[in-house]
Every structure is written in structure tokens, then in C-alpha cells.
Amino acid sequence: MTQSIDTSSYSAITEAIQAEAQRVLGDGTVTAVIGYAAARRKGSAQPIVISQADDAARLIFTPACVNNLAVYLTKAKKEIPRNGRIGIVVKGCDLKALVGLMGESQLKRENLYLIGIPCSGVLASTIQPDTELTADTLASKCRECDAHQPTGCDFVPPQLPVAPELEKKYQAEISRLEALTPAERWAYWKEQFAKCIKCYACRQVCPFCFCEQCLCDRNKPQMVETTPRPAGNTAWHIVRAMHLAGRCAGCAECERVCPMDIPLNLLNRKMAKELKELFDYEAGFEVNDKGPLTMFTEKDDQSFIK
Amino acid sequence: MSRIGVFICHCGENISRTVDVERVAREVGLLPGVSFSTDYKYMCSDPGQNLLKNAIQEQKLTHIVVAACSPRMHEKTFRKAVEAAGLNPFLCEMANIREHCSWVHENKEEATVKAVEIVGMMVERIKKNRILPGITVPVTKRSLVIGGGIAGIQAALDIADCGHEVILVEREPSIGGHMAQLSETFPTLDCSQCIMTPKMVDVANHPKITLHTFSEVELVEGYIGNFQVTIKKKARSVDEDKCTGCGVCMTKCPQKKIPNKFDQNIGLRTAIYVPFPQAVPNTPVIDRANCTWFKTGKCGVCQKVCGPGAVDFEQEDRLIVEAVGAIVVATGFDLYTIDEKPKGSAIKGYGEFGHGKIPDVIDGMTFERLASASGPTGGKILRPSDGKEPKQIVFIQCIGSRAREKGISYCSKVCCMYTAKHTMLYHHKVHDGQAYVFFMDARTPGKSYDEFWRRSIEEEEAVYIRGMVSRLYQKGDKIVVMGSDIAVGVQVEIEADMVVLATAIQPQKGADTLAQKLGISYDKYHFYSEAHAKLRPVECATAGIYLAGACQGPKDIPETVSQASAAAAKVMTLFSKDQLEREPIVARVREAGCVGCFACKKVCAYGAIEEKEIRDRQGNLIKTVAYVNPGVCAGCGTCQATCPSKCVELDGYTDEQIVAMIEAL
Numbered sequence: 001m002t003q004s005i006d007t008s009s010y011s012a013i014t015e016a017i018q019a020e021a022q023r024v025l026g027d028g029t030v031t032a033v034i035g036y037a038a039a040r041r042k043g044s045a046q047p048i049v050i051s052q053a054d055d056a057a058r059l060i061f062t063p064a065c066v067n068n069l070a071v072y073l074t075k076a077k078k079e080i081p082r083n084g085r086i087g088i089v090v091k092g093c094d095l096k097a098l099v100g101l102m103g104e105s106q107l108k109r110e111n112l113y114l115i116g117i118p119c120s121g122v123l124a125s126t127i128q129p130d131t132e133l134t135a136d137t138l139a140s141k142c143r144e145c146d147a148h149q150p151t152g153c154d155f156v157p158p159q160l161p162v163a164p165e166l167e168k169k170y171q172a173e174i175s176r177l178e179a180l181t182p183a184e185r186w187a188y189w190k191e192q193f194a195k196c197i198k199c200y201a202c203r204q205v206c207p208f209c210f211c212e213q214c215l216c217d218r219n220k221p222q223m224v225e226t227t228p229r230p231a232g233n234t235a236w237h238i239v240r241a242m243h244l245a246g247r248c249a250g251c252a253e254c255e256r257v258c259p260m261d262i263p264l265n266l267l268n269r270k271m272a273k274e275l276k277e278l279f280d281y282e283a284g285f286e287v288n289d290k291g292p293l294t295m296f297t298e299k300d301d302q303s304f305i306k
Numbered sequence: 307m308s309r310i311g312v313f314i315c316h317c318g319e320n321i322s323r324t325v326d327v328e329r330v331a332r333e334v335g336l337l338p339g340v341s342f343s344t345d346y347k348y349m350c351s352d353p354g355q356n357l358l359k360n361a362i363q364e365q366k367l368t369h370i371v372v373a374a375c376s377p378r379m380h381e382k383t384f385r386k387a388v389e390a391a392g393l394n395p396f397l398c399e400m401a402n403i404r405e406h407c408s409w410v411h412e413n414k415e416e417a418t419v420k421a422v423e424i425v426g427m428m429v430e431r432i433k434k435n436r437i438l439p440g441i442t443v444p445v446t447k448r449s450l451v452i453g454g455g456i457a458g459i460q461a462a463l464d465i466a467d468c469g470h471e472v473i474l475v476e477r478e479p480s481i482g483g484h485m486a487q488l489s490e491t492f493p494t495l496d497c498s499q500c501i502m503t504p505k506m507v508d509v510a511n512h513p514k515i516t517l518h519t520f521s522e523v524e525l526v527e528g529y530i531g532n533f534q535v536t537i538k539k540k541a542r543s544v545d546e547d548k549c550t551g552c553g554v555c556m557t558k559c560p561q562k563k564i565p566n567k568f569d570q571n572i573g574l575r576t577a578i579y580v581p582f583p584q585a586v587p588n589t590p591v592i593d594r595a596n597c598t599w600f601k602t603g604k605c606g607v608c609q610k611v612c613g614p615g616a617v618d619f620e621q622e623d624r625l626i627v628e629a630v631g632a633i634v635v636a637t638g639f640d641l642y643t644i645d646e647k648p649k650g651s652a653i654k655g656y657g658e659f660g661h662g663k664i665p666d667v668i669d670g671m672t673f674e675r676l677a678s679a680s681g682p683t684g685g686k687i688l689r690p691s692d693g694k695e696p697k698q699i700v701f702i703q704c705i706g707s708r709a710r711e712k713g714i715s716y717c718s719k720v721c722c723m724y725t726a727k728h729t730m731l732y733h734h735k736v737h738d739g740q741a742y743v744f745f746m747d748a749r750t751p752g753k754s755y756d757e758f759w760r761r762s763i764e765e766e767e768a769v770y771i772r773g774m775v776s777r778l779y780q781k782g783d784k785i786v787v788m789g790s791d792i793a794v795g796v797q798v799e800i801e802a803d804m805v806v807l808a809t810a811i812q813p814q815k816g817a818d819t820l821a822q823k824l825g826i827s828y829d830k831y832h833f834y835s836e837a838h839a840k841l842r843p844v845e846c847a848t849a850g851i852y853l854a855g856a857c858q859g860p861k862d863i864p865e866t867v868s869q870a871s872a873a874a875a876k877v878m879t880l881f882s883k884d885q886l887e888r889e890p891i892v893a894r895v896r897e898a899g900c901v902g903c904f905a906c907k908k909v910c911a912y913g914a915i916e917e918k919e920i921r922d923r924q925g926n927l928i929k930t931v932a933y934v935n936p937g938v939c940a941g942c943g944t945c946q947a948t949c950p951s952k953c954v955e956l957d958g959y960t961d962e963q964i965v966a967m968i969e970a971l
Contacts, residue, residue, distance in 0.1 A: 104903040104904070104905070105902055105903060105904050105930070106901070106902075106903065210901055210903070211899070211901050211950055211951035212898075212899050212900075212901050212951065213899045213951055213953075214951065215950070215951055215952045218952065220962060221961055221962050221965035221966075222965075223952065223961070243950050289908070290908045291908075294905055294908035294909045294948065295908070296911075298819055298822055
């Protein structure tokens with residue numbers, strides 16, 4: 001029988017964030033709150049920005065609240081952060097993105113009011129929104145989540161998350177790929193990248209792709225081929241993986257939005273694993289002035305030079 | 307429309323031997339944008355430069371490509387010539403068809419094709435070069451000298467005598483370095499202390515020299531003319547200002563049996579100590595690892611007997627920051643030890659000599675201390691094991707040096723001479739003794755050097771045996787030396803009372819770490835690399851940093867002193883102007899695209915990147931972007947490579963130019 005995951009606390013969490021949002025909007029602590037609201041399809045949820053205390057009742061938290069809202073602070077709604085301190089509902093994984101963005105001078109902690117969610121997990125992107133949350137319907141990233149309980153927030157509802165021990169799918173898949181020969185591994189990724197249609201949804205949804213002009217959109221010189229052909233696709237995905245190394249903390253939004261089901265977060269997790277092994281570094285836990293790839297220390301491995 | 311002139315150099319035969327230079331000139335002459343191309347035997351010579359200047363005027367050239375050697379060799383030469391002909395010097399680039407082509411290929415046909423491609427790439431790149439205005443930066447006329455041996459002392463005195471302030475940093479409690487340890491010096495046999503200690507006193511008394519002993523360089527920031535150096539002054543536990551150097555503390559210290567590193571650990575010292583009586587400064591240091599107070603919290607005798615109250619157990623390491631314009635690195639050498647080496651080290655040690663476990667097998671520096679009047683035996687040659695005078699002594703040269711299988715292939719340069727000196731000192735002190743020397747060959751170039759070596763054989767009765775030693779072992783109180791005499795072709799066995807090894811010169815431990823702090827390059831042995839082996843032997847490739855002494859490679863005293871004075875002269879040249887002209891090849895930020903992630907600022911090794919606010923007409927902040935301070939930027943291009951949205955460009959090396967070069971292939 002499939003192991004079900006207890007989400008009974010989610011309604012209490014919903015009430016708690018509604019009350020908190022009403023309070024901080026009412027007393028002027030924040031000018032807006034970014035959160036989730038019910039969408040049209042049964043059980044589904046969508047991002048919402050509210051600026052009136054009365055609208056706080058629209059906020060919800062359910063297993064369908066999959067989006068990483070951090071993206072609304074950097075590029076999706078760029079004008080929002082200009083208007084004063086902002087409240088934002090964050091799951092542990094989303095919080096890691098915010099931490100990274102603070103380290104990269106894109107956000108300031110004092111401009112944010114963080115409403116943390118003790119999250120037991122959300123639904124996978126392929127599952128209908130009104131489905132019950134079980135070990136089978138759970139998003140892969142939640143299976144290896146190490147931030148069910150967010151830390152360092154301004155407000156966290158008192159409910160505790162449940163986190164059953166489950167098989168770690170990304171880790172298993174990385175081990176499988178690492179065991180392949182370089183030729184077999186290359187064949188695997190070639191096949192994956194060949195599917196790409198260059199819609200750049202992965203870029204648009206990623207909180208770390210905050211450049212005003214992506215180098216892929218430049219034509220003087222042309223860095224990455226624009227048409228969806230294998231060479232250009234591969235170039236794009238390598239650029240993406242390299243740019244996220246040491247920064248991506250695994251919200252897996254890229255993988256969720258990919259219409260061609262390319263396992264993008266798998267690449268990101270592999271890079272994260274390398275960073276952990278080489279520099280003992282994990283992204284998203286503290287605001288760092290310098291990440292491992294923008295820093296030189298005398299302890300760095302230099303065996304490759306000799 | 308550009309009118310590019312291409313000039314192909316034969317470099318004597320260096321290039322023309324493997325590259326058909328006339329064909330290169332002919333083929334690149336056909337490239338779009340090239341209006342003139344020619345070849346000449348020596349482009350860098352006066353007629354060669356005149357050829358260039360005349361062509362610029364006659365052909366109305368707008369851009370110049372000189373296909374010759376590395377730009378590190380002659381870029382400045384040609385840019386100067388181009389400037390003299392009325393063009394902006396940065397419209398001249400070099401295509402390296404010597405190091406990158408003729409020197410590394412043998413097939414003339416293929417090398418010629420490659421040379422055409424190298425020049426073709428440079429033609430495409432130069433089309434997009436901009437006119438760059440010159441940049442000047444102020445020069446801080448103070449100098450840092452790292453290392454207080456003879457090299458550092460000489461450099462410091464020369465710079466200070468010229469009227470510039472010098473900060474001299476020494477890791478040990480006293481300056482003097484290895485030269486202070488020596489007994490007599492070749493080829494004149496004058497006493498090392500007698501010629502060294504007055505110089506040490508000069509340093510201490512010089513009004514322009516600030517001396518920091520027992521200190522290390524912690525951090526170096528900035529660039530030529532404008533370095534900020536953080537120096538760690540290690541806790542001496544004695545107040546340098548209060549201490550009068552009376553030495554009562556040392557006589558009363560109950561810990562008296564600590565091996566003294568200055569005496570190669572054969573002499574003993576106290577826990578509060580100066581390494582040797584002539585130390586500068588004459589201020590003791592407490593060796594906290596061996597001090598009873600620091601180990602048990604009891605004792606404190608030195609503090610009680612100190613009249614001026616200089617002993618301070620509470621003293622802590624201090625960091626001080628000094629602004630300097632130039633740095634002389636004079637960190638010196640260390641000796642190879644024949645002990646077992648850790649696994650993974652290229653240095654292998656000498657198992658056949660017992661890995662340093664036979665007590666009367668000593669190295670040359672230990673022999674110096676035995677022979678020195680100020681040494682632990684008062685200048686008597688006595689065996690470390692039982693204090694007897696050795697009657698048969700064997701010297702073995704090239705220990706570690708010139709032994710590829712032991713991990714070092716170079717010659718340590720000074721050992722032939724100091725071994726000859728050792729045989730003389732031995733003969734002077736032990737009249738009935740006999741010295742033998744095992745050697746591969748004697749390397750004695752240098753004024754009066756060969757005469758000195760011959761004197762050791764002809765007048766001082768040293769027996770030189772050409773051949774190497776295969777094994778040393780203890781037999782009773784003798785050491786059996788098994789070697790070969792290849793001149794006669796026989797095996798030799800000598801029962802010696804003492805064996806002295808001429809061990810290889812190596813860079814100081816931690817030389818690599820210091821190089822990384824300074825941003826200078828080093829070779830596989832960790833000797834520091836000069837900018838050019840022949841023409842820039844005292845400069846580092848990093849501007850504003852100079853080398854003196856054995857940190858750059860094995861050297862004897864005269865050579866070290868010459869190099870130190872040369873480095874000082876380079877520093878004075880730098881200090882002779884108030885403003886320094888810098889190459890204007892610097893990074894620029896495309897502000898429209900910059901998102902202010904400041905990854906560039908994080909990776910910039912020079913601290914050249916600042917934050918700049920962009921505001922609208924009402925003064926509202928629109929965004930904060932990166933700004934490159936052109937006076938600080940060194941043009942390394944790290945920011946350009948790091949910027950995720952490619953919004954930093956290095957002049958002369960823009961993405962457009964690099965892509966144009968690739969597409970030219």
C-alpha cells in the first residue's frame with residue numbers, strides 16, 4: 001500500500017498565515033504579501049500578491065502550492081519590491097532561494113517579512129491538484145528535502161512538519177548515471193537535450209536567472225545558438241548548469257515547468273554534489289558574501305595545476 | 307575602413323627556419339582590411355622599427371599587427387614605435403609566431419599554415435581595437451622587504467639610503483638569516499659574522515627602516531605603487547620598547563636545554579632567548595611551547611628579574627597594515643634533509659644513508675656552526691655524538707642536487723665552493739686530520755673560485771675522489787663510507803669519524819603560500835619565477851614585486867648581494883616618478899545590462915570593482931551596478947569571465963574580439 005503523508009496540519013497553517021498576513025498588512029509592517037490562493041481548477045493553487053488586509057482570507061496553503069514565489073521578488077513582478085517591505089510565504093526550499101538572492105545583492109533581508117511554512121511536501125508536477133499527498137504523488141525534491149522546517153523567518157506557524165524517510169530518487173539516479181561510462185552518460189544527456197524546444201521556461205521560472213539580458217539573447221556576439229538544434233540546446237543547458245553551480249538549492253521549478261520533461265534538477269543536484277565534495281559547501285543555508293566558485297582560499301584543491 | 311599593416315619578423319632564423327615568412331606576408335596581405343604586409347629579418351632593430359614607422363606614414367596605416375615573438379618580449383617596443391609614428395599605441399598588437407609556432411613545430415609547411423592563421427586571428431581582433439587613453443596612478447614611495455637575510459638587508463639598506471622608507475619583515479626573532487650562521491665565507495675566508503653583523507646594526511639604526519622581526523606577511527592587497535600589506539607581529543612576550551637587552555632573563559631562565567635552531571639544534575638555549583648573541587634586535591622572545599610559565603602557569607622568573615618590566619605574558623599576536631608601493635621578496639632558502647619524506651612528496655630522502663639517523667652524519671650548515679667561533683663548540687670541530695675530534699672526515703657533494711631520482715634535478719651551485727672551504731677550515735683546525743671529498747665534478751665559475759678550489763687540494767691536502775657514495779653505515783664509532791672512484795675504476799671504502807653532506811638548496815617552507823598571497827608565480831620546486839630569465843631577472847611578472855636572493859634560485863653571497871642591489875635599483879626607478887603610467891587595458895561594465903549581483907566584485911583580486919548607484923533625474927535610485935576603477939584594474943579579465951550576463955568587457959579582449967578571432971580560423 002502506498003504510504004500516505006499527513007497533511008492535516010495544512011488547514012491550521014492556512015489559518016495561521018491568513019491571520020499573520022492580516023496583521024502585518026493591517027499594521028503597515030508590509031505593503032504587500034506574496035502567497036498562494038485557490039485557483040479555478042478544483043484543488044489547485046496559484047501565486048497571488050495582496051496589498052489589502054481584507055484579502056488575507058484568500059491566502060491558502062495546500063499540497064498544490066508548488067511554486068517558488070521568490071521569483072516574484074526579482075523578475076516576474078519587478079515593481080513589487082520597490083514599494084516597501086514585502087511579506088512572502090515561503091517553504092523551506094523557497095527560503096533557500098531567498099538566502100541565495102540576498103548573498104548576491106538582489107534582496108535585502110530588512111526589506112522582507114518572511115512567513116515560513118512548516119511543510120511536509122507538495123505534489124509532483126504530473127499529479128492532478130486535488131489528489132491526496134502520498135509517497136507516490138509527492139514531488140521528487142520533497143523526498144530528499146532537508147528544510148521541512150524553515151529557519152530564520154519572521155513568523156512560522158506552530159504546527160510541525162512530518163517527514164517520512166523515503167527513497168531519494170535524485171541521489172539514486174545520480175548514482176546510476178555516475179556508474180555509466182562517459183560515452184553512455186553523454187548519450188543519455190544528448191537524448192535529453194535533443195528534446196529541448198528552447199522555450200526557456202526553465203530560465204523564466206528560476207529565481208537565480210535574474211539577469212536583465214540573458215547571454216543567450218545576445219547577438220553581438222552570438223554566444224548560444226537560438227534555434228532548437230542539438231548543439232545550441234546542449235550549449236544552453238551547460239551554461240544553465242554551470243551558472244547554477246554553487247547557487248541552486250534545488251527548488252526544482254525548472255524541472256516542474258519543462259514541457260519536454262528534461263530532468264533539469266538532476267543536473268543541478270549533480271553540480272551541488274560536486275560542490276559539496278570539493279568545497280564542503282551547500283547552497284541556501286546562510287547568506288554568504290562569497291560562494292565557493294567566487295572565492296579563492298589557500299586550502300583549495302590545486303592538484304589539477306601540477 | 308581600417309588600413310591594417312602586417313609586419314612579419316624573421317627573428318634572425320628563430321622564426322624563418324620553420325616558417326616561410328615571405329609566404330605568410332603574401333597570404334595575410336590578401337586578407338580583407340590588410341593594406342600592407344612585409345617581412346624583415348629583425349623587426350625590433352632600429353631599421354626594422356623605421357620600416358614600420360615609414361610604412362605607417364606612407365601607406366596611411368590605421369592598425370598594426372607585428373607577427374614576431376611573445377608580446378611579453380617586445381609589445382612595448384613596437385607600441386612605442388607606433389606611437390612615435392603618430393598612432394595610438396593600442397592600435398598595435400603582436401601575433402606570436404615564435405613561441406606559439408616556430409619554436410614548437412618542425413614541419414615547415416604546417417608551421418607556415420599555422421602562422422598565417424595566428425596572424426589572421428590577430429587581424430580580425432585588431433579591427434575592433436579602440437583608441438585607449440593613458441592611465442596614471444600615484445606611487446606610494448615606501449617599500450616592503452620580505453626576509454631579513456643578506457638579500458633583504460642589502461635591498462633594504464640600498465632603498466633606505468636613497469631616502470625612501472622601508473618596512474623590513476623577518477619571520478625569525480632576529481635578522482641575519484643563513485649568512486649569520488656561516489663561519490667563514492668563500493673565496494676570501496673572511497668571517498661571515500664580521501661582515502654581516504655591521505650590516506644588521508645598520509638596518510636597526512637606519513632612520514628610514516622600520517624593522518618587524520618575528521613577523522609574517524598575512525595578506526597583500528592592491529597593485530604596483532599602491533599595495534596594502536597586513537603584517538602579523540607574532541607575540542614576542544617581551545615589550546620591544548621597554549627591553550634594554552641586558553640578558554638577565556636569559557641567564558635566570560630555568561629551561562636551559564632547548565635545541566637552538568640557529569645552531570642547527572646541536573647547541574642549546576633557554577626558553578626566553580635571542581637566537582645568537584649578535585642578534586638584531588637584541589630583544590628576547592619567549593618560546594611558548596617550551597616555557598614553564600606557558601606550560602604550567604608557574605615560574606615567571608624572567609618577569610621577576612626584568613628591571614624595566616618588559617616581560618609580558620599576556621602579549622598577543624597583532625596585525626598591522628602598511629601602505630607600500632613596491633615589494634622585494636627575499637625569503638631565501640632552506641636545506642634538503644635526507645630524512646624520510648612524507649608519501650606523495652617528490653623529494654625521496656636517503657635511505658642508503660640511514661635517513662639521517664646516524665648522529666655523526668651532518669649537513670654543511672651544521673659543519674658551519676661547528677667551525678664558527680660563536681658556535682656551540684666555540685669553533686672546535688667536534689663530533690655531535692661523543693664530542694671527539696674527527697681525524698678522518700668525508701664530505702659528500704650533490705646530496706639531493708642533480709639527482710632526478712631523488713626529486714631535484716638542478717645544481718645547488720654553492721656546494722662545490724663551500725665544501726672546498728670546509729676542507730680548508732677542517733685542515734686549519736685539525737692539523738693531523740684528513741679530509742676526503744666525493745664529488746661528481748667541481749663547478750667553480752666565479753671570480754677567484756677555481757683558484758680557491760685548487761688551493762683546497764694543492765695546499766690544504768684535501769683528497770678529492772670523483773664518484774658517488776652508495777651507502778653509509780655505523781660500525782662501532784666509525785661511519786663506513788662505501789663509494790666508487792670512477793677515475794681509477796675501483797670501489798672505495800673509508801672508515802670516517804664524521805661525514806658532512808652538501809645537501810641541496812631548496813626554497814623556504816611556505817614559499818608557495820607566500821607566492822599565492824603576493825600573486826607571483828613559482829616553479830615546480832617553489833622557487834619564485836622572474837619575469838624574464840635573461841632580461842628581467844629581478845622582476846616578477848606581477849608588477850611592483852621584485853626578487854632578491856636564493857628564493858629565486860640557488861645563489862652564493864656575491865650574487866645574492868648583486869641581485870638585492872639590482873632589485874633595490876628597480877624599486878628606486880619606480881619611486882623616481884610621482885605618477886605611474888599604467889597600461890590602459892582595463893575592464894568596463896555595460897551598465898545597461900548589469901544586474902548588480904557583484905560576482906565580479908567578489909572575484910576581483912585587486913579590489914578594483916566598486917558599487918555605483920544609477921539614479922533618475924529626480925534622484926530616485928534605479929539600480930546599483932558595478933563600476934571598475936581603471937586606476938586599480940590590472941586587466942586580468944577574471945570579472946569578464948565571471949559575469950553571468952557578459953556585461954563586463956576587457957578592452958582589447960572583448961567577447962566580440964575573441965569570437966572574431968575564433969571565426970577567423
